[in-house]
Amino acid sequence: MFRLPPINLYIHIPWCTKKCGYCDFYSYVNKNIIPEEKYIKSLLKDLEKDLKLTNQRKINNIFIGGGTPSLLHHNSIKNLIYGIKKRAKISKYAEISIESNPNSIEYKRFRQYKKHGINRFSLGIQTFNSYLLKKIERTYNKKEAIEAIKEIKKINKNFNIDIMYGLPNQSLKHVLSDLKNAVKYNPTHISWYQFTIEPNTPFYTRKIKLENENIIFKMFHQGDKFLKKSGYIKYEISSYMKLNYQCKHNLNYWNFGDYIGIGCGAHGKITKTNGDIIRTIKNKNINDFINGKYLHSKKLVLEKDKPFEYFMNAFRLYKPIYKKHFQEYTNISLDSIKKNINKAIKKKYILENVNSWETTKKGKFFLNELLTIFLN
Structure with missing residues (x-):
């Protein structure tokens, strides 16, 4: 009855030019030169160790997240992708995604990324409203966001736009305007999700207020209706796609697939041939990681916890x-x-x-x- 699930690869790039007040993802604010070469070498060594746990399974898809991966020079992406393919079996149909911000210094690298194997881009727009972008401490404006989308459209059909609703001081009119702007550029995928404030973030400390629940529900109801009318298929709680353009990496999470997680703070899930499921977390300290201390923790998922872990993902899907x-x-x-x-x-x-x-x-x-x- 038991069989090994498919396996993907997640790569965490921990640097950002600025830490947004609501963000609880693991990242460093970069004020100096990023040690790209050392970090890429460490990522590949980290991968080598985890591959020993995978029973030499073929990696189906690759996702480069962060942080802000698009801060990396295109040669770093080239060396990373080449190094992975040299060490692991990669599906010839692999979706290789990279997260990016619409700052001009970053989107000008997209063409080179494509040459090195990136075939899906995910743009963290969040909103097209310059005033609201400033309120949530993003580092670009509406003009730069649109320029980044136009640049991607020139080089790659498959791209995602991240949009949030329920931002501080955001109206229903603003929400629908954001979605109209997103749909205008015909992305193959839209991630549309509610703005939240997590503990241990600056916004939480400053007690930034969220919108009223009734207003949030109206935003969700009308936005969801608009996206569906615009030809997008809802296949997960916050994910909308054009036909056959699901995010393959995220779909693997929700289907309880396995994934190797490499890089500072990355999480992984690997199923052994005896049915045991191992959860890994990598070292969050960048200096320790570069010096070869990759693993922070590794634990066995107990039998009694497996149903919750499975359904926590599966119940998100509309199937x-x-x-x-x-x-x-x-x-x-x-x-x-x-x-x-x-x-x-x-x-x-x-x-x-x-x-x-x-x-x-x-x-x-x-x-x-x-x-x-x-x-x-």
């Missing part, structure tokens, strides 16, 4: 969850979650079919409550 898939990727029986499933059905969070489960509209709306049913 049936097949029982066979659950068994194959968790290596545990359906009987062990029968009580949890029945409770979720009783609360009308999910529907059960002979071979699958489906999340209801209520289940999607109360996703956290649904997940707590499977939490030990």
